[in-house]
Amino acid sequence: MHKHSLKYTFAIMGFLILIAFYIQYTIEENTKTLQRSEIGKANQYAARIANYIQNYTCAPLARCLDNSVANRANLNKMLHAFQTKHFINMFVLYKDTEGNFRFLLDGDSDDPAEYKSPFFPETHVFHRIYENGTPQIIKQHGSVKKVWASLLYPIRDNNKTSALLVLDLSKTYEKQIKDFNAPIQYIVRLLQLFILFSILFLGYIVYSSYRLRRSVLVDPLTSAHTRLYRKEYFEEHQVNAYDFILIDIDRFIRINDKFGRDAADKVLQIFVEYISSIVPKKTEIIRNHGAEFLLILQKSETDLTTFSHILFENLSSRKYLIDNHSVTLTITMCAAKTPKEVNSFYDMEHILDKKLLTLKGEGKNRLAVLNHISHTDIKYKNIDHVKHAIDNGQLACLFQPIYDVETMQIYSYEALVRIKDEDNPSNLVTPYYFMDLIRDSIHYIRLSKWVISHAFSRLRENPTEIISINMDLADLHNEEMMEIVQEELKSNKDLAERLIFEMLEHNEITDFKYIDQIFKKLKQYGSKIAIDDFGSGYSNFSYLTKLDIDIIKIDGTIVGALENNTERVGAIIKLINEMGRSQNLKVVAEHVSSKKILDSLLTLNVAYLQGFYLGEPREWEEYHPSV
Amino acid sequence: MKKLLIFCILSCWHLHALEVRSTLKIYHELFTSLLHTSHYRIYTDDKSLYTVFSKSSKISLVQNPSSADALVISKRSSLKHIPHTGNAIVLATTYNLLHHSKYVIGAFYWRKGRAQILFVKKRLLHLGISLPGKYRKYTVDAL
Known part of the structure; x- marks a missing residue:
């Protein structure tokens, strides 16, 4: 069971317990209210009786009754008339000179107390009430038979208690009051029982779920989590x-x-x-x-x-x-x-x-x-994020200029794809992070198609510009990829001659014949072929003999090494440059990142230069302000 | 139905036993306080009390009032036959009997559901009986 479900279950159990307590409390309060109401009635009852006694006697009561046996008999009869099955005893006491209570009147006709016979109450409360003159109900204990409670009502003359009227409420009366709520109490008991079973059942479910959950979340062998x-x-x-x-x-x-x-x-x-x-x-x-x-x-x-x-x-x-x-x-x-x-x-x-x-x-x-x-490491080395970016068109194409040294004008631009970070669109993520992830997937093909289309639309807008796009030599074996490329070339025949394919390699070429055929197909539309990173990895001079190439781009690491080792590296670059020129190839040195490198390359007579020192990859519009 | 009947009978028997126990307890306290002994010979003319007393190990029931340490009387007629000069103390089970005979020093009876113990001071003095403190509040000068 999920943690949240567990919380809800405990909340329900707690709620049920609260309901059970609330119902019990309500019933008990209701019973108490009923009891208070009945006691209130008894109080009124006693007040009327006391009033009646006072109206039919004189003050002080004891002396008055002493003088009239008939009057006592009448009042005893009256008290008897007031007695019911609820008010089982009604009698009037007074205190003698010794401070003992004695009977004045008694409503009991079967076993009447003798006039002025002593009465020892079981509690001192009788004395207190007699003194303070305030009526009070007292609950009786087990020592008093058949009596639930006694209402002690002082009869007062001239602000002094002259007698105490006692009304005993029967235990059957208490039972009757309690029984008033009995049907509801019965239902409540059933409800409580139901709640108890529900709680037990819920407890069982929770326990079972806990065991099940534990078996799923904890590895039984090692006790590590799953x-x-x-x-x-x-x-x-x-x-x-x-x-x-x-x-x-x-x-x-x-x-x-x-x-x-x-x-x-x-x-x-x-x-x-x-x-x-x-x-x-x-x-x-x-x-x-x-x-x-x-x-x-x-x-x-x-x-x-x-x-x-x-x-x-x-x-x-x-x-x-x-x-x-x-x-x-x-x-x-x-x-x-x-x-x-x-x-x-x-x-x-x-x-x-x-x-x-x-x-x-x-x-x-x-x-x-x-x-x-880095955040980019995390995000764009995850195929899900890259896929999401391609699906949502979060793509950008930057262009880095390649200069013609002879004219000191831009000869062409290399199109470089970037992903715009969703959270921060100004952050452009380079293919370093994501290209390996998508290389063999449909996303790579979609991305390549987008770059080619983008390049062609730039060429259409700018009739004199030349753009190079990167392509992996392995792509030439991908039929789907080649179909897309050829379709694009067919659709843009008039522009194809201003498009250069810069070939990158990750594996050594073994089937030159096949590659040469593909190059020819691309070149039949007028497009040119450049070999990227020439001089590093597998790119070697044998390519020049076996493939119809137009441009070679000297590997950036070789060019960058000019910074520290001008003579030896310069000799290598010179060799590549002369060899390229001898084959009528355009030679491009990339990664020109400082003035020192630029000066060295100019000395070496390299015809085309590319690098951050000359021009960073930027939006097309930045190199074409009028556009 | 049988079970219910048995339950009712058992409940009644239990209540009766409780009442017997509480009555015996009060009499034990009374006799111990008045006779200053833990074992006493009692004469009673009350059949139900006889049954109650017979359940006590401290009480020896006697048939002859003259050989008793204490007499518990519930009938006025019995008062004629009791010895008035002996050492036995006489207790009554009603207020009337206490009121009626000067030889009865006290009474234990029920009134309005409450146990009532009552002693007459003069009669106690006459017999030279001194009550323990807990019973002094139940003494009256006049009835």
Whole structure:
């Protein structure tokens, strides 16, 4: 049962209990009100009787009754007439000179008290009321038979009590009052019983749900939490309040194979227990799967770098005794400090997963601590964000000029795609972050199509300009991609001759014949082919002999090296430049980032230059103010 | 129905037992205070009291008033036969009997549902009986 459901269940249980108490309280109050009302009536009753006695006698009452036996008899009869099954006793007392109560009148006809016979009340309240003259009802205890309560009503002459009228209310009267609410009380009892059963039932459901929930959220083997728990955890907690450590036991399957499943399970249990004993108190341990664990650490609790190293050392040096064999586990671990801007755990998970994969690829038994992850790193290395940006047209195309040294005019522009950050559109994310993610997906094709269309629309608007677009050599093997490119070229035949394809490579070309055919197809519309990053990686001179190329762009790292090693690098650039010129190729040096590099390249007679020092990638309009 | 009947009978029996116990308790206190002994020989002309007293281990019931430590009288006729010069104290079960005979020093009876204990000071003095403090408030000079 979800935590919220649990809260609601307890709220309902609490509400039901409150209802039960409220109903009980209401019934009791109602009964008390009824009792008070009846006692009030008794009070009025007593007042009338006292008034009657006073009207038919003289003052003081005791002396007056002494003198008239007939009058006493009449008043006794009157009291008897007032007696009912509720008012079982009615008698009048006075205090003699010794301070003892004695009977003056008695309404009982069966067993009347003798005139002036002593009466010892069971409580001193009789005396008090006699003295203060204020009527009062007193509840009787078990020692007084058949009487529920007694109303003591002082009969006063000249502000002095001359006698005390006592009205005894019967226990049957009390029962009758209580029974007045009996049907409701009965229903209430049933309701309370129902509520009690409901609470018990709810309690049972809650307990069952708790057990079910625990079985789902807690890994039965290691007692670490499961991935589902992690999901729920971050529905209620801010991701950026935590740092993360992803731990994977290297080649754990070997333990399984060598010692058996039970032994491997035991190792996992000990491994998690050991982690629990090392990590700060509030750390959550999640078993992602198999032998991979995620630690969720509160930021304030520890320094991530120090702790990660300690943990790594401890876990790597821990020995496990399996079947009398001492075994040490190697682990690969990746720790990441969560940037403030991150609000989704999946962004962090993506980074951690990728890094762990890289570490394992590098040979396992390694630790990496990612202390400075940028928001862009997080966001645009996640396919979901990139896909969302492409779907929503959050795209921008910047243009970087390539200068013709001879004319000192812009020869062409390189189109460079960017993603506009949704939260901050002025932040343009470079393909460095997302291109690898989308390279083999439909999003890459959509993005490429958008760039080509954009380039053509710029060319149409500007009849003298030349634009180059980047294309991966691997794209030439992608039929869908090539169809799109050819369609665009067909539709823009008149513009195609001002379009340059800058070919990038990630893998070595093996089928030159096929590539050459494609180049020819592209060139039949008049477009030109440039080889990007020439001189680095696989781009080598053999391309020049096997492919019909128009332009070579010297690799930026070579050009950049001119800054510190002008002579040796200059010789390489000179060689490439001369070779290109000899083949009637245009040679472009990119990454011209300083005056020193520019001067060197001018000395080396490179015909075309590109770089931040000459012109940064900008919006088309910035290079074409009139437009 | 049988169960209900048994329940009613048991309830009545229980109530009766309670009443017997409370009556016995009061008489025990009275006899102990007046006779200054924990075991006493009692004569009574009241059949129901006889039954009650017979349940006490402290009370020995006697048939002859002259051999009793205390007499509990409920009939006026019995007053004629009681010895007036012996050491036995005489208690009554009604106010009338107390009023009627000067040899009766006190009475224990029920009035308006309340237990009433009553002693006459002069008669106590005459017999040289001194009441414990708790019973002094139940003494009167005149009836």
